[in-house]
Amino acid sequence: MQFWVAAPGMSVHRGGAQALASSFEAWVEGAVYAEQCGFDGYTAPEHHFEYNDWMPFPLQALSAAAAATSKIRLITGAMLCTLYDPVLAMEAAATADVLSGGRISLGLGMGYRPLEFDGMGFAKKTRGARLSEAMEIIRLGLSEERFSYEGKHYQYSDIQIQPRPLQSPVEMWFCGGTTPVTARRAAKSGFNYWIANAPYDSCVDIVKTYREELSKAGHDPSRGRLAAFRDIFIGDSVSEAEEMRDYYLREFYDEHIRAYGYLMDDSGQPLFWPALDHPSYQNFVDSLYCGTVEMVIEEIRRYGELGIEAITVPPGQMDIFAKKIIPEFK
Numbered sequence: 001m002q003f004w005v006a007a008p009g010m011s012v013h014r015g016g017a018q019a020l021a022s023s024f025e026a027w028v029e030g031a032v033y034a035e036q037c038g039f040d041g042y043t044a045p046e047h048h049f050e051y052n053d054w055m056p057f058p059l060q061a062l063s064a065a066a067a068a069t070s071k072i073r074l075i076t077g078a079m080l081c082t083l084y085d086p087v088l089a090m091e092a093a094a095t096a097d098v099l100s101g102g103r104i105s106l107g108l109g110m111g112y113r114p115l116e117f118d119g120m121g122f123a124k125k126t127r128g129a130r131l132s133e134a135m136e137i138i139r140l141g142l143s144e145e146r147f148s149y150e151g152k153h154y155q156y157s158d159i160q161i162q163p164r165p166l167q168s169p170v171e172m173w174f175c176g177g178t179t180p181v182t183a184r185r186a187a188k189s190g191f192n193y194w195i196a197n198a199p200y201d202s203c204v205d206i207v208k209t210y211r212e213e214l215s216k217a218g219h220d221p222s223r224g225r226l227a228a229f230r231d232i233f234i235g236d237s238v239s240e241a242e243e244m245r246d247y248y249l250r251e252f253y254d255e256h257i258r259a260y261g262y263l264m265d266d267s268g269q270p271l272f273w274p275a276l277d278h279p280s281y282q283n284f285v286d287s288l289y290c291g292t293v294e295m296v297i298e299e300i301r302r303y304g305e306l307g308i309e310a311i312t313v314p315p316g317q318m319d320i321f322a323k324k325i326i327p328e329f330k
Contacts (some may be wrong), residue, residue, distance in 0.1 A: 001300060001329040003321060004041035004075060005034045006229060008314070024064070027055075030148035030315060035072040037322035040329075042069075042108065043077030043312060048116045059096040059104070066100035070319050074100055077194070077312065078109025078175035081121045082127045084257075086154060087136035087161070090141040094165040102166035107175035107194050108135055113260040129153060132189055135172060142170045158179060159303075173227060180209035187213035192225040199287050200302055203228060203286075208307045225321035227310035228303060231288045234296055241290035248284065249318075257284055291325045300329070 007030055031042045042065060044058030056060045062074040074096070081089040089108075097104040108125040108308055111117065117124040120270075133151040140147040141161045149156045173194040174186035183206045187195040193210050195203060207226060214221045233248070235241035257263060261270030263280040274281050300311055313321060 001308075002040040002227075002257060003038075003326055003329075004073075004077075004227070004310055004312040005039050005315050006045075006077065006231075007031070007034075007043065024061070027061065028064050028068050031074075034315070034318060035069045037318050038326050039072060039318070039321070041075045041105070041310070041312075042225065043075040045077055046080045047113065048083070048121050049196070051106045057092070059092045063096045063099045063105065066096070072103070073105055074103050075105040076105055079113040080116070081108050081134045081138070081298070082110050082130045083116060083122060085264060085307055086137040087141065087159070088140045089134065089149060089154065090161055093138070094142060097165035097170060098108065098163050098207065099165055103164070105168070105171040105173065106138070107173040108138070111176040111282050112262055114270070115260070122200065128174040128185060131174075132185060133192060136189060139169070139172060143168060144146050147276075151235055172254040173225075178206070180206060183188065183207075183210040184213045184270055186210065187219070187224065188217050190214065190217065190219040190224070192227070194227040195229065195308075197229045197231050197284075197287050199289075200299070202287075203303065203308070207308070211307075214264060226306070226308045227312065227313045228308050230300075232296055232313050232317075233288065233290045234293060234317050235290070238290055238295075241292070242266050244316075245288050245290050246284075248314075249288075253284075253288075254316060257281070293320065297325055297328050300325070305328075 005025060022072065034042045041056045044055060044061045046055065046058045058076045058079055065074055079089065093104060093106055108131065110131040114124060130153045137154055140149060141247040142165050144159055147158045148158050172191060175189040175194040178198040179195045183193060187210050195206055202240050210224060211221045214224045218260050226328050235244060258273050258281065261272055261286060263271040263274060265271055265280060269284045271280055303311060
């Protein structure tokens, strides 16, 4: 099992403002510390039009982290390539791969926040189809010296990308989603799938669907790789871990999960500021795993038995993971 740190953006809570330069410096220092702790990967998210310094271009941030580290894998998680031309995305990825000495992995997502699509001038309703096309284009451009592509949303004729990445191929992940619908989309094109935060029982169904759809699409199911986001809170007791979870709900999740349309109702429509007792919000709260060290080790082993090869965890308890959990899997 690999362990990746789900490093936040430069975001801070409204009540905890700090200088932008300090935010970026601390983020790079987080990559250094994650490497020292034995983590396999460090991820950078992407969001736009935020009041609190979310990074708009994760590959730039990862290039800064590359200069301060030597071996940890640097991963976009997720890069929202539905918000700009995929050729720009692949040029940035190739450049970052060269700067990092071949350590870049691409987690590519479709995005969900309406203000980002409105602000960039892209239709949100076409995001799924555009992500699938964009990933095909990026895969072509990073593996072929020259390529052409004719799709519904993107068309290119005999173009070449420079610089060339050091890796061949560059590792790519279809990123996000907690339903079989997204698993089917990832599998149809044979992409690796990085599952968003979901309880174990949901992951069982998602993994089953992903493997079945790989076969239906003519891909070898054994070659489809799986990773999972998993927000985990560790305490000496379950109640202590739950107290920690509740703090982060107040300070971070309540805003970023409820305010921007991340949650959906039963018809698939985004929810904005749903009540704390709304079933969709409660399902999200239930997906945050709370337990002791021994319970967390067992939970991660269950994910490994599903064929999931990497777990992405929050940065707040890197020490505990380094000392008590990662050694159990190495």
